[in-house]
Amino acid sequence: MTSTSMQHSQMHAPPAESDVVVVCRSIKKSFGEGQARVRVLRGTDFDAKAGEMTFLVGPSGCGKTTLISIIGAILSCDGGDIRVLGDDLRRMRNGQLADFRLDNFGFIFQQFNLLPALNAAENAAIPLVARGYSTRKAEGIASEMLEKLGLGEHTRKIPAQLSGGQQQRVAIARALVHSPRIVICDEPTASLDAASGQRVMELLRDAAMDHERAVIVVTHDDRIFRFADRIAHMADGTISKVERGKLESSKTPVTPKDAIP
Amino acid sequence: MITTALRMLIGDKTKLLGLIFGVAFSTLLICQQVSIFVGLLGRASSVINDVRSADIWVMDPSVRTIDASHPMRDTELSRVRGVEGVAWAVPLFKSQVQVRTREGRLENAVILGVDDTSLIGVPNEFLLGSVEDLALPDAIAINPAGFRLLFPGAELDVGRELELNDRRARIVAIIDAAPAFAANLTIYTRYSLATTYTNPGRNVMSFIIARSADGLAPEVVAQNITDRTDLKAVSSSAFRTESIKYIIENTGIPVSFGTVVILGAIIGVAIVGLTFNQFIMENLKQYAALKAIGLKNRRLLAMTLWQAGFVCIIGYGLGLGAAVLFFRSTAEVDALRGFYLLPEVAGGVAVLAAVIVLLSTLVSMRRVLTVDPATVFRG
Structure with missing residues (x-):
């Protein structure tokens, strides 16, 4: 861990109960019809708090991606309750959900999903431009964010001119540039080598963690579990257990409901 | 975005x-x-466009396009001239003729014969020569495209002699007439000379071109002509449209x-x-x-x-x-x-x-x- 991330974790105060920003209760989701119907989420409970980095881990097909898609207001659930930042997502229409995502979420994808023709600053500026900022102002703010992430010299490079780790840092900048309350990361280190993955997670932790922001990370990569404040294990469409991350120096298994009321 | x-x-x-x-x-x-x-x-309507002074075209009722005329009797001209609202009317001969140069080059041409006296019907734009020159013996005027077709590489000039159906003709003027649909070479000459060159038979008059009197619409005068003579008479613009329509429908x-x-x-x-x-x-x-x-x-x-x-x-x-x-x-x-x-x-x-x-x-x-x-x- 870098010195900055150590400082960050030491300075990082435990979140209050009132900082719960994502509340999922009995979430159900199925795909397909009739005999081909697959129940992916079977009454899942999950919570995420501001100021915490919550990892969602589990085997392939256990429903992690479906759950973060629902939390990220990209997918609707079939049953249960989901409240994000106090808002009931099930009551929102598609247009409202898009606005909600733009205002409150930052996304980091496994494959980065940067626009290949745009340079780093332009890519990172997209959420601001989408919110109506002028291109120049948005790119200025994005460049500052890239500078913080150590890409100050690469702001004018297109993704093809950047390494995988650098591209993921651009994706982090894009996810954080509009100061969202929630950041969702889908396998952020899956496309990176071990060293780059560690570095990206350190930067993510340093740049993203804020007492008002929740970070949810879906991952298979147990080498980065040490960055978690809380680890939710998923199996067969439910959260099987939630444990404190190593950063909290506690490995006491807790039930989902005990973890966050 | x-x-x-x-x-x-x-x-x-x-x-x-x-x-x-x-x-x-x-x-x-x-x-x-x-x-x-x-x-x-x-x-298809270039000849109609070039004859600017006339606003009425009179023809045999069977005619549907400028490029396919049916000859009328010469006496029809007097009948048209007698119709109320007709300011003037002159004959127009239109046919095709074979042209041979002294060098032996052979081309097809559209030949137009205009009224011998008034020479009405000849386009106004003379590049060489003048309309009066058409009064000279064997005088013809041709368009520049036709000249270049007959004399490739030569500068435009007058005085050259041609054979039209084995009869002598002399180029006295170059006129800026648009190429016709049937041929790139267009010849203007006097009515009497044109009929000599083509030897068409007893009835020779292809069209009568006329002008409506001041203040009268050509369509109205054309209708008068049709009513009085049983000939087909239409305004220039209507004939232009009809000729174009003929091409569209029949080719x-x-x-x-x-x-x-x-x-x-x-x-x-x-x-x-x-x-x-x-x-x-x-x-x-x-x-x-x-x-x-x-x-x-x-x-x-x-x-x-x-x-x-x-x-x-x-x-x-x-x-x-x-x-x-x-x-x-x-x-x-x-x-x-x-x-x-x-x-x-x-x-x-x-x-x-x-x-x-x-x-x-x-x-x-x-x-x-x-x-x-x-x-x-x-x-």
């Missing part, structure tokens, strides 16, 4: 070039073919040109459609990511429309420019004389290019609109 959309497109130079080429190619092909078609139709020209235009449009749709679809498919994941970030379908649609519009404008501009260059570079080619890129054609092709691009991008747009943003989480 407009800049983002355009940067996405410009960043993929291969596809951008393909898209622009598709639109430019269609624009050039359609502009060129439609302009030539319109020019050909113009030739394969519209089908031929129409086929090329349709093929041009189909090729444009195919090239642009496939390339744009490929571009969208390769960027679909990025569009899904933008959707996940929070961009609504409306904005993504606007982005693709801007991309399509950009391609359309650049492609159309290049295609139009190439069409202009084509017509400029062929302006001095006699076979293509009278073929211009009309603003109406350019405007129509602009609309067509927009339709081509829009049709081509509809499928791709649908893909953008229906892409599931959740796909970005599926590796």
Whole structure:
């Protein structure tokens, strides 16, 4: 861990109960019809708090991606309750959900999903431009964010001119540039080598963690579990257990409901 | 997001070039073919256009076009002159004749015989010589395209002699008459001389051209003539339209040109459609990511429309420019004389290019609109 991330974790105060920003209760989701119907989420409970980095881990097909898609207001659930930042997502229409995502979420994808023709600053500026900022102002703010992430010299490079780790840092900048309350990361280190993955997670932790922001990370990569404040294990469409991350120096298994009321 | 959309497109130079080429190619092909078609139709009425002083054309009732006349008796001229509202009326002879130069070159020509006394019917634009010169013995006037056809490489001049159906004729003037539909060589001469050259038989008068009296509409006077003489009389503009309509309805020209235009449009749709679809498919994941970030379908649609519009404008501009260059570079080619890129054609092709691009991008747009943003989480 870098010195900055150590400082960050030491300075990082435990979140209050009132900082719960994502509340999922009995979430159900199925795909397909009739005999081909697959129940992916079977009454899942999950919570995420501001100021915490919550990892969602589990085997392939256990429903992690479906759950973060629902939390990220990209997918609707079939049953249960989901409240994000106090808002009931099930009551929102598609247009409202898009606005909600733009205002409150930052996304980091496994494959980065940067626009290949745009340079780093332009890519990172997209959420601001989408919110109506002028291109120049948005790119200025994005460049500052890239500078913080150590890409100050690469702001004018297109993704093809950047390494995988650098591209993921651009994706982090894009996810954080509009100061969202929630950041969702889908396998952020899956496309990176071990060293780059560690570095990206350190930067993510340093740049993203804020007492008002929740970070949810879906991952298979147990080498980065040490960055978690809380680890939710998923199996067969439910959260099987939630444990404190190593950063909290506690490995006491807790039930989902005990973890966050 | 407009800049983002355009940067996405410009960043993929291969596809951008393909898209622009598709639109430019269609624009050039359609502009060129439609302009030539319109020019050909113009030739169908070029003689009517050149006879500016008359506003009424009188002919045998069976005649439907300037290029296929049926001779009338000479006495019909007096009857037309007697109709109320006719300011003046003169005969016009129109036929085809074989022309041979002293060097042995043989060409077909449209020959027009105008009233011996007034010489009404000869175009006003004399490049060499004058209308009075047509009063000279064996005098004929020809158009520049015809001159160059007969005397390739020679400078325009007068005084050369020709044989028209084995009779002597002398070029006394060069007139700026438009090429006719039937031949590039157009000859103007006196009525009596024209009938001598062609030896048509007892009835020789092809048309009577007349002028309506001041204050009277040519259509009204033409109707008077028809009522009084049982001849067909129409205004110049109506005869022009009728001659063009005849070509459209009775020749394969519209089908031929129409086929090329349709093929041009189909090729444009195919090239642009496939390339744009490929571009969208390769960027679909990025569009899904933008959707996940929070961009609504409306904005993504606007982005693709801007991309399509950009391609359309650049492609159309290049295609139009190439069409202009084509017509400029062929302006001095006699076979293509009278073929211009009309603003109406350019405007129509602009609309067509927009339709081509829009049709081509509809499928791709649908893909953008229906892409599931959740796909970005599926590796």
